[in-house]
Amino acid sequence: MKEQKRKTVLSVKNLKVNFPVRGGLFGKEIGRIHAVDDISFDIYSGETFGVVGESGCGKSTLGNAVLRFLSPSDGAIYFQGENLATAGKDTLGKVRKKMQVIFQDPMSSLNPRVPVGISVGEALKVHCKLTRDEQKKRVADIFEQVGLKRDQVNRYPHEFSGGQRQRIVIARALIMNPELIICDEPVSALDVSIQSQILNLLMDLQRDRKLSYMFISHDLSVVRHICDRVAVIYLGRIVELTDTDRLFKTPLHPYTQLLISAIPSPGLKSGKKAEPQLLCGELPSPASPPPGCAFQSRCPHSKAICREIRPELTQSSSDHWAACHMIPGDKNE
Numbered sequence: 001m002k003e004q005k006r007k008t009v010l011s012v013k014n015l016k017v018n019f020p021v022r023g024g025l026f027g028k029e030i031g032r033i034h035a036v037d038d039i040s041f042d043i044y045s046g047e048t049f050g051v052v053g054e055s056g057c058g059k060s061t062l063g064n065a066v067l068r069f070l071s072p073s074d075g076a077i078y079f080q081g082e083n084l085a086t087a088g089k090d091t092l093g094k095v096r097k098k099m100q101v102i103f104q105d106p107m108s109s110l111n112p113r114v115p116v117g118i119s120v121g122e123a124l125k126v127h128c129k130l131t132r133d134e135q136k137k138r139v140a141d142i143f144e145q146v147g148l149k150r151d152q153v154n155r156y157p158h159e160f161s162g163g164q165r166q167r168i169v170i171a172r173a174l175i176m177n178p179e180l181i182i183c184d185e186p187v188s189a190l191d192v193s194i195q196s197q198i199l200n201l202l203m204d205l206q207r208d209r210k211l212s213y214m215f216i217s218h219d220l221s222v223v224r225h226i227c228d229r230v231a232v233i234y235l236g237r238i239v240e241l242t243d244t245d246r247l248f249k250t251p252l253h254p255y256t257q258l259l260i261s262a263i264p265s266p267g268l269k270s271g272k273k274a275e276p277q278l279l280c281g282e283l284p285s286p287a288s289p290p291p292g293c294a295f296q297s298r299c300p301h302s303k304a305i306c307r308e309i310r311p312e313l314t315q316s317s318s319d320h321w322a323a324c325h326m327i328p329g330d331k332n333e
C-alpha cells in the first residue's frame with residue numbers, strides 16, 4: 001500500500017539570512033555574517049521538528065526569519081498558502097495568528113505592569129469579535145488547559161514562578177488556535193524538574209490540538225525527549241536531518257556524534273543544565289567560514305577533500321540526510 005502523504009504545515013526553501021559586519025571610522029560594511037546559509041526543510045502536521053546545535057550556530061535567526069521578525073536575504077517560507085519571505089504587512093498580520101512563538105525567558109515577553117490574563121487575551125481583542133465576558137471566559141479556559149487556575153488571570157507576572165510564567169506564555173501562544181508554534185529554547189531557563197513538566201504539557205497540548213512545533217534547543221537530551229525529527233545545524237547549515245530515534249542510534253555526521261557524546265549522563269544533572277561542551281575547538285566565525293567543510297577545523301576525520309569542497313546535504317538512506325564527504329550516499333536512489 002502506498003504510504004499516506006503527510007500534510008506539510010511549513011515549507012522552508014533555500015533560506016538565507018545575512019547580517020552586515022561594520023567596521024572602520026565610518027561604520028562601512030566590511031563583511032557579512034551568514035547566520036542562516038541555504039537551509040531547506042518541511043514541518044508536517046502534528047509533528048515536533050527539532051533544530052539543534054551549539055550556541056551561535058543560527059538557530060534563533062532561523063526561527064526569527066520563519067516568524068518574519070527579521071527579513072530573509074534569500075529563499076522562501078511557505079505557510080498557509082503564502083510565501084512569508086516576500087509577504088507584505090497585511091498578509092503577515094493574517095497568518096501570524098496561526099504561527100505563534102514561545103521564547104526562553106517568559107519574564108521578558110510579559111508586561112510586568114499588566115495582569116497576565118490581559119496579556120494572554122490581547123490577540124482576542126485585536127482579531128476576534130467577542131464580548132468582554134466571552135474574552136474573559138476564553139482566557140480562563142486556556143489558563144485551565146495549561147495547568148493554571150482560572151482566578152490567576154488577575155495576578156501580575158512577578159507573582160508566579162518561572163515554570164508558571166512559561167505556562168502563561170504557552171497560554172498566550174494558544175489563544176488564537178495556532179497551527180504551528182516556534183519554541184526557541186522554551187525550557188532552557190528552567191530547573192530540570194520543571195523542564196519535564198513543561199515538555200509534558202507541550203506534548204499533551206500537541207496531542208489534543210494537533211499542533212506542530214518547531215523546537216529550537218542546544219540541549220540534545222531535551223530534543224530527544226520531545227522531537228519526532230531533528231535537523232542538526234552547524235554554522236548556519238543543516239549537517240544532518242532524520243527522525244529522532246535514528247539520529248541517536250546511528251548518528252552519521254561527526255558533529256552530531258560529538259554533540260551526542262557530550263550529553264551529560266543523567267546522574268550528573270542538577271539544577272540548570274550547561275551548554276554541551278565539544279571535545280575541542282570553537283565554532284568558527286560565520287563572517288569568515290572556512291573553505292570546504294565548515295566543520296573541518298574540529299573534525300577528527302578531516303581529509304584533504306574536506307578543506308576544498310563543501311559537502312552537500314545528501315540522502316544516505318531513506319529519511320536520513322547528512323552533509324559529509326565520508327558518508328556514502330544512498331545507492332538505491
Ligand SMILES: Nc1ncnc2c1ncn2[C@@H]1O[C@H](COP(=O)(O)OP(=O)(O)O)[C@@H](O)[C@H]1O
Pocket residue numbers: 019020033035053054055056057058059060061062286
Ligand atoms: N541582529 C544581528 N546582527 C548581527 N549578527 C547577528 C544578529 N543576530 C544574530 N547574529 C549572529 O548570527 C549568528 C547566529 O546567531 P543566533 O541565531 O542567535 O544563534 P543561536 O540561536 O544558535 O545561538 C551569531 O554569530 C550571531 O552573533
Ligand code: SF4
Pocket residue numbers: 253254255293294295296297299300301302303306311323324325326
Ligand atoms: S566533510 Fe570532512 S571535515 Fe566535514 S564532517 Fe565530514 S569528514 Fe569531517
Ligand SMILES: [Mg+2]
Pocket residue numbers: 059060061
Ligand atoms: Mg538562540
